Amino acid sequence: MKAVGFKTSLPISEEESFIEFETAKPQPSGHELLVKISAISVNPVDFKIRQNSAKGTVLDTPKIIGWDAAGVVEAVGENVSLFSVGDKVYYAGDITKPGSNSEYQLIDERIVGKQPSTLADEAAAAMPLTVLTAWEIFFDRMRLSAERDQNKTLLIIGGAGGVGSIAIQIAKKVLGLKVIATASRPETIEWCQKMGADVVVNHRNLVEEVRGAGFQFVDFIVDFVDNNGYWDAMAELIKPQGHIASITGSAVPVALNKLKSKSVSFSWEFMYTRSTYQTDDMIEQHHILNRVAQLLDEGVLFHTHTHTLHGLSAETLKQAHAQLESGTTIGKWVIKY
Amino acid sequence: MKAVGFKTSLPISEEESFIEFETAKPQPSGHELLVKISAISVNPVDFKIRQNSAKGTVLDTPKIIGWDAAGVVEAVGENVSLFSVGDKVYYAGDITKPGSNSEYQLIDERIVGKQPSTLADEAAAAMPLTVLTAWEIFFDRMRLSAERDQNKTLLIIGGAGGVGSIAIQIAKKVLGLKVIATASRPETIEWCQKMGADVVVNHRNLVEEVRGAGFQFVDFIVDFVDNNGYWDAMAELIKPQGHIASITGSAVPVALNKLKSKSVSFSWEFMYTRSTYQTDDMIEQHHILNRVAQLLDEGVLFHTHTHTLHGLSAETLKQAHAQLESGTTIGKWVIKY
Numbered sequence: 001m002k003a004v005g006f007k008t009s010l011p012i013s014e015e016e017s018f019i020e021f022e023t024a025k026p027q028p029s030g031h032e033l034l035v036k037i038s039a040i041s042v043n044p045v046d047f048k049i050r051q052n053s054a055k056g057t058v059l060d061t062p063k064i065i066g067w068d069a070a071g072v073v074e075a076v077g078e079n080v081s082l083f084s085v086g087d088k089v090y091y092a093g094d095i096t097k098p099g100s101n102s103e104y105q106l107i108d109e110r111i112v113g114k115q116p117s118t119l120a121d122e123a124a125a126a127m128p129l130t131v132l133t134a135w136e137i138f139f140d141r142m143r144l145s146a147e148r149d150q151n152k153t154l155l156i157i158g159g160a161g162g163v164g165s166i167a168i169q170i171a172k173k174v175l176g177l178k179v180i181a182t183a184s185r186p187e188t189i190e191w192c193q194k195m196g197a198d199v200v201v202n203h204r205n206l207v208e209e210v211r212g213a214g215f216q217f218v219d220f221i222v223d224f225v226d227n228n229g230y231w232d233a234m235a236e237l238i239k240p241q242g243h244i245a246s247i248t249g250s251a252v253p254v255a256l257n258k259l260k261s262k263s264v265s266f267s268w269e270f271m272y273t274r275s276t277y278q279t280d281d282m283i284e285q286h287h288i289l290n291r292v293a294q295l296l297d298e299g300v301l302f303h304t305h306t307h308t309l310h311g312l313s314a315e316t317l318k319q320a321h322a323q324l325e326s327g328t329t330i331g332k333w334v335i336k337y
Numbered sequence: 338m339k340a341v342g343f344k345t346s347l348p349i350s351e352e353e354s355f356i357e358f359e360t361a362k363p364q365p366s367g368h369e370l371l372v373k374i375s376a377i378s379v380n381p382v383d384f385k386i387r388q389n390s391a392k393g394t395v396l397d398t399p400k401i402i403g404w405d406a407a408g409v410v411e412a413v414g415e416n417v418s419l420f421s422v423g424d425k426v427y428y429a430g431d432i433t434k435p436g437s438n439s440e441y442q443l444i445d446e447r448i449v450g451k452q453p454s455t456l457a458d459e460a461a462a463a464m465p466l467t468v469l470t471a472w473e474i475f476f477d478r479m480r481l482s483a484e485r486d487q488n489k490t491l492l493i494i495g496g497a498g499g500v501g502s503i504a505i506q507i508a509k510k511v512l513g514l515k516v517i518a519t520a521s522r523p524e525t526i527e528w529c530q531k532m533g534a535d536v537v538v539n540h541r542n543l544v545e546e547v548r549g550a551g552f553q554f555v556d557f558i559v560d561f562v563d564n565n566g567y568w569d570a571m572a573e574l575i576k577p578q579g580h581i582a583s584i585t586g587s588a589v590p591v592a593l594n595k596l597k598s599k600s601v602s603f604s605w606e607f608m609y610t611r612s613t614y615q616t617d618d619m620i621e622q623h624h625i626l627n628r629v630a631q632l633l634d635e636g637v638l639f640h641t642h643t644h645t646l647h648g649l650s651a652e653t654l655k656q657a658h659a660q661l662e663s664g665t666t667i668g669k670w671v672i673k674y
Contacts, residue, residue, distance in 0.1 A: 136600070140578065140600075141578075141600065141602055143480040227593075240610050240611070240613075240614040240616050241477065241478075241610060241611075241616060241618075249594055249597055250593050250594045250597075251594070252590075253589075253590035253591055253592050253593070254590055254591055254592075254593040255590050255591075256564075256587050256590070256591040256593060256603070256605075257586055257587045257588070259605055260586055260587075260605040260607055261607055261610065261613065262605075262607075262610055262614070263473070263477075263478065263604070263605050263606055263607045263610040264604075264605060265478055265602060265603065265604035265605070266593070266602065266603050266604075267600070267601075267602035267603075268593075268596050268597040268599075268600050268601060268602070269600055270597055270598055270599075270600045273577050273578060273598065273599055273600040274577070274578075276577075276598065277577040277599070279577050279578060281578075
């Protein structure tokens with residue numbers, strides 16, 4: 001089968017930052033599905049791994065990355081019970097395994113969902129990683145519920161990106177929160193409004209911006225941009241007893257004590273925790289993807305796919321990574337095979 | 338009325354570390370109750386405030402601290418609706434206001450509970466601060482529920498102290514968790530077992546101790562001893578998707594990133610957040626104290642009072658603080674007026 005990967009970590013502008021190659025089509029066993037991929041999407045985790053996982057070294061065989069995908073089940077392992085050959089599926093995969101930048105891929109059925117029936121393959125491929133991230137933040141990390149939390153306020157730092165776009169929608173439509181999102185350009189401001197944000201503020205001078213919009217404190221904050229950089233602003237803006245979550249990591253130690261007098265909680269969300277640690281509840285990702293497929297089919301949520309590149313190739317992956325690395329992407333970029 | 342306080346922060350061994358004085362009996366207004374105090378208990382927050390709040394200065398009038406109390410309502414403000422004159426009450430107070438180390442005290446009715454009817458005044462006075470701390474950690478910060486979390490594992494660092502003692506009980510009896518508590522002396526080990534701990538381990542070499550007891554990871558950790566000191570051990574022991582909470586503060590910045598790959602959450606609990614910030618939900622402390630009074634009266638929970646000193650005086654307060662500062666106290670020390 002055809003695949004795209006890399007043997008060494010290079011800037012995306014370099015000729016060999018991605019290379020095309022042939023490799024054996026894998027065979028499923030156990031809980032694995034063999035999926036014939038129809039479309040993939042790119043996420044920041046992709047370029048972080050491309051930039052760092054083979055730094056200063058040359059791998060013997062190219063590494064296949066990229067994890068969001070939509071496709072069709074072509075074969076199943078002997079323990080598979082959730083899917084059958086011919087099912088259309090979508091998933092965000094497992095970063096400890098080979099990725100989706102190839103014609104076929106093996107994937108554990110417990111982290112796979114039924115593809116939304118009303119969405120084109122490219123729109124379906126745009127969703128899984130961001131859906132799982134936002135859903136896990138709200139329901140598994142923060143343990144929010146519409147019953148307990150509706151009408152409370154949520155600040156989303158980075159509203160127009162992939163995760164921000166679906167997080168705004170889930171917060172509004174599923175939880176009934178009042179959503180303040182950050183965006184700074186006319187097109188990203190408009191996009192956040194389209195996603196359902198009640199208020200859009202500039203990320204610069206964040207404290208003044210949020211307070212200027214009429215919010216002294218907010219109940220919840222999610223950071224999709226820079227945990228260290230926004231730490232002091234988040235500590236200032238969070239309401240007593242509030243909850244902050246982040247997906248971005250903190251390169252330097254954090255003044256955690258700034259949250260103490262307010263009894264604030266903080267959660268990390270890393271969408272690959274369940275598959276990496278093979279947690280007892282990893283099948284929750286199957287349930288989340290199915291639940292969101294239903295919400296997409298019912299029109300409660302809508303897809304965040306904004307741009308399509310055509311064909312699995314080193315060239316399309318270079319274009320997609322270069323765009324994502326620019327930090328200006330709105331919604332999700334997809335490669336349709 | 339008689340009161341005990343201090344004009345300057347001194348070591349507890351100094352003559353003037355506490356002084357007795359007379360001051361005007363206060364008058365209630367608004368939501369305030371005037372309570373005639375029958376017993377008080379001491380908590381670490383008391384000596385931390387005594388040691389630090391008047392460091393290098395001499396106050397014009399002595400500062401009255403101490404916040405746990407049991408007593409009888411003697412008069413009420415014009416907006417009081419939850420209590421009447423003659424009601425027996427218990428509460429942990431508000432650190433922004435004068436404390437309970439006096440004959441009478443004003444207290445906002447929304448943070449006061451009905452005294453458990455089956456408990457002596459001194460046993461009732463032992464409970465409020467620790468009850469509110471443990472309850473808020475489990476239900477408001479971690480958002481645990483018996484339905485969702487029973488049989489999961491909880492590590493309590495510091496099981497034999499005031500908060501640890503009631504936290505073990507609430508975790509076992511109300512939430513159905515499996516509880517591992519730390520204690521190192523024969524008498525504290527026995528006490529933790531009496532509180533209901535399933536397993537007691539030594540806090541030294543904590544990772545090895547917990548793993549030696551058969552737990553590779555634990556779902557939840559609460560720290561009542563030293564957040565900075567146990568950070569690395571907690572990061573190692575916490576289960577993927579687990580939750581850590583602490584009441585102790587962190588003097589130095591924290592390597593928060595150590596929790597990221599596991600998608601771990603962290604909560605601060607400070608029992609005085611609600612009263613300090615006058616949060617919309619401060620009446621929750623009234624509900625928590627009433628709920629726990631019922632659980633104490635039903636025998637589901639039992640009091641943690643272990644030692645009584647007699648009479649409100651500088652001498653009894655010095656004894657109580659000296660004991661608490663030693664770091665070896667089991668359960669709760671009380672002063673009966």
